[in-house]
Amino acid sequence: SAVISQKPSRDICQRGTSLTIQCQVDSQVTMMFWYRQQPGQSLTLIATANQGSEATYESGFVIDKFPISRPNLTFSTLTVSNMSPEDSSIYLCSVVSGTGELFFGEGSRLTVL
Amino acid sequence: QQPVQSPQAVILREGEDAVINCSSSKALYSVHWYRQKHGEAPVFLMILLKGGEQKGHDKISASFNEKKQQSSLYLTASQLSYSGTYFCGCPIQGAGSYQLTFGKGTKLSVIP
Numbered sequence: 001s002a003v004i005s006q007k008p009s010r011d012i013c014q015r016g017t018s019l020t021i022q023c024q025v026d027s028q029v030t031m032m033f034w035y036r037q038q039p040g041q042s043l044t045l046i047a048t049a050n051q052g053s054e055a056t057y058e059s060g061f062v063i064d065k066f067p068i069s070r071p072n073l074t075f076s077t078l079t080v081s082n083m084s085p086e087d088s089s090i091y092l093c094s095v096v097s098g099t100g101e102l103f104f105g106e107g108s109r110l111t112v113l
Numbered sequence: 114q115q116p117v118q119s120p121q122a123v124i125l126r127e128g129e130d131a132v133i134n135c136s137s138s139k140a141l142y143s144v145h146w147y148r149q150k151h152g153e154a155p156v157f158l159m160i161l162l163k164g165g166e167q168k169g170h171d172k173i174s175a176s177f178n179e180k181k182q183q184s185s186l187y188l189t190a191s192q193l194s195y196s197g198t199y200f201c202g203c204p205i206q207g208a209g210s211y212q213l214t215f216g217k218g219t220k221l222s223v224i225p
Contacts (some may be wrong), residue, residue, distance in 0.1 A: 031211065042115070042200060043155065044213045048208075058205065058212070092154065096211045102145070104154035 002027055002095050004105035012111045013083055020079045021108045023093030028073035029083040034066070043092065048087070049076045083112045114139045116203050118216035124134040125191045125223045133186040133219045135201030143176055144184035145213060148195075155200065158186070189217070196223045 003026040013019050023032065034046040047057045047068055055068040069077045080087050093105040123131055124140045135144060135213045144160040161177035161184055171220045188195055210212035 031209075032210070042201075042217045043213075044211055045205065045214065048212055056208075058208070084139075100145070100160050100211060101157040102147070102155075102211070102213070104155070106154050 002029065004093055004095065004099065004103055006091075006093050006105040006108050008108055009106065010109040012109075012113060014113055015084055017083055018079055018081045019083065019110060020077050021091050021093075021110075022029040023076045023078070025074045025095055029095040030073070032076045033093055033096070033102070034068065034076075034078045035092040035104075037090045037092060039089070046078070047093075050065065056073055080110065083110075085112045088112045093098055115214050116144075116201050116216040118142060118158070118219050119203055120197075120219060121217070122220040123222070123223065125188075125195075127223055127225055128190050131188045131191060131221060133188075133199050133201075134183065135203075135216055136181070136183045137203055138181070139203075141177070141179060141182045141184070141203050142211065143174075143204060146157055146175055146184075146186050147200045147202065148197045148198065148217075149218075150197040153169070154204065191221075191223045193223050193225065196221055205209075 005024045007022045032049045035043045043056045046061045047055045049055045049068045049070040051070045067079045090107040092107045119134045142163045144161045149155040175186045179183045191192040198218040200215045202215040202216045205212045
């Protein structure tokens with residue numbers, strides 16, 4: 001299993017500003033994933049972050065809006081840039097085990113005013 | 114392509130059974146099932162692989178019909194702790210095996 005810590009757990013931000021979310025894992029992992037979950041909705045994969053390479057973004061998500069860093073095998077950050085109310089969501093960090101099981105952090109609840 | 118789940122919501126009394134279905138318009142090679150309780154992170158239930166056997170965990174089991182591109186999650190003798198939203202996920206086409214697209218979820222409420 002993996003224990004994932006995310007910071008902040010929640011935040012309220014003003015339109016046009018940026019927020020960086022941190023994800024810390026208690027073990028070394030190759031892949032880390034960032035998901036978005038809008039209120040009452042499903043989980044949508046934003047990007048995959050591999051250590052030592054550029055993040056891979058899914059359709060509909062771009063690096064300028066969601067820059068990601070992955071400086072080592074236990075840590076990643078996701079920045080939500082130039083925020084608008086439509087960015088209000090829960091952002092979840094996730095890692096995968098050797099058996100394919102995804103472990104999720106508790107999420108960072110972002111409200112943009 | 115996001116998988117389609119049905120029903121969207123179901124209410125059960127303790128001890129009753131339920132089936133949640135997940136289907137895809139694309140070929141499925143694996144199906145993943147998760148449960149998320151309100152305000153909590155999703156929790157892994159099981160993975161079904163193409164050519165694999167039906168899986169089970171306690172009184173929750175699942176099947177995978179590759180030809181029909183469908184999976185079903187079976188909850189028997191439901192308990193209050195089964196309440197939550199159940200998501201099925203399958204690999205995003207063109208991405209790796211662990212990059213998942215999830216269905217919209219099935220909200221299960223178990224009442225005494």
